[in-house]
Amino acid sequence: MPELPDVEGFREVLTACGRHRRVTDVEVRDAGVLRGVSAQRLRRELKGRRLGEAWRHGKWLFVPTGHDGPTLVWHFGMTGSLRCCSPDEPVERHDRILLTLDDSRQLRYRDQRKLQGVRLVDDTEVERITDGLGPDALTVRGAEFRELLSGRRRAVKSVLMDQSVIAGLGNLLCDEILWRARVAPRTPARDLSETALRRVHARMGRVLETSVHAGCVPPRPSWLTGHRDDSDPTCPRCGWLLSSHRVGGRRTVWCPRCQG
Template sequence: MPELPDVEGFRRVLAQHAVDRPITRVEVLDPQVLRDTSPRQLTTALPGTDLAKPRRYGKWLMAPVHQPGHRHGKDDPTLVFHFGMTGSLIWNDAAGEPLHPHDRLVFAMEDGELRYRDMRKLQGVRLTGNDHDVEVLLSDLGPDAKDLSLAEFRDRLQGVRRQLKAALTDQSVLAGLGNLLTDEILWRAGLHPRHLTTDLSSSDVARLHEELHDVLRVSIRRGCVPPDDSWLTGWRDQPEAPCPRCGTPLRRMHLGGRATVWCPHCQPAP
């Protein structure tokens, strides 16, 4: 389930392996992962171009396209990736490596291949016409969670009357948080997923903001929400698992269609 830390990891894959290396061939193995573009557009527009320095916003990853020897201009296209529930970017040093069953797109370069892999195909890949199209695509998103100040965070939460789990996973409130991150942050902050945003005290908001940044810092370094024994994430998929902090059996429920895990002792009901 790719969230902000995972997409940061995919950004590093792009930055390390694919920047300023001419694309020699694009192979569309499964057109169902394409959004607002066609196989013909990808296979004709991209060969002979380079990818510029990628950037991430929330769960979205943008790879600007430019002609070799030129900078990306505002009227140049951009490859935009959204990884849905199961997407990823894989770099293979050797072209011709056997394909994985879920490889959907291949961007061949002189000394390797960038592959978009996705089992469930809930989101996918776009080729926007220009920078304005990217801005429109991202216009409904809230601020990126990674660099959010305490004041901005307080303003975002005060602007909605929602249960905390629903507010934090709403991409129009904050961009980048998903199920694993939100459950981990709420557990560390000692706040129940059903706690209302309007009932948060100043100290609740400050603690929540601090835990958000602590969890993101470690997760970004690891490229995922770590499934460590000291983390809620390390136990959430185990039946009858104990809270890694107090040993109380963890509870499970669905909130807004999302599987939610919490500790009834560390996160008392409001």
């Protein structure tokens, strides 16, 4: 599932491929990924417009289209991605929307499960989307982070995954951060000491920095993510057998020895 590092990578793809480029054609191969806009309106509104500077908040990607144009909004759901392709590259089965640019390259939205998708919105709707999100996980400061978590009754993992609290963290990131901070994922957030909250925030910053550089949450041998899907997963830090249960409806992996 695309999380903040993946979406930051998609922002870089869009910037490298489409910034300041004019859209010359819009092909909607599957309208099932459109949200609140028809294929006809998407083509009408985008064709001839120039793509602006893309920006991201959490897992959402926003692309203005000219001075007075609407904003193209992407949410990648479970399986979405954005690719920059040459026109002679074969179109794949799950390429749902193709934007042809004035240098003939194409931005292709690829998505297998179609759980989210593409929107075309005005400034008011952009504000509505961002107002429903917490601060971006890459930019939230330590004091604000501690204030956001302290006093909440839910499990700390559930709080971290709540996009209205902090935007951008998903299942893999949260498990990795809490493992590195030596905090059990089912611990109520309000029960964490200030020292523990500081540690979670610090580990979050390090995990995000590495993951953004990699363009994903990397399955490295020294990371929890490198072992969570092993047949008999063991902790890369202490060698203890990892536990796996559901927290907040999501499969959660942790080390009962390191994380208590």
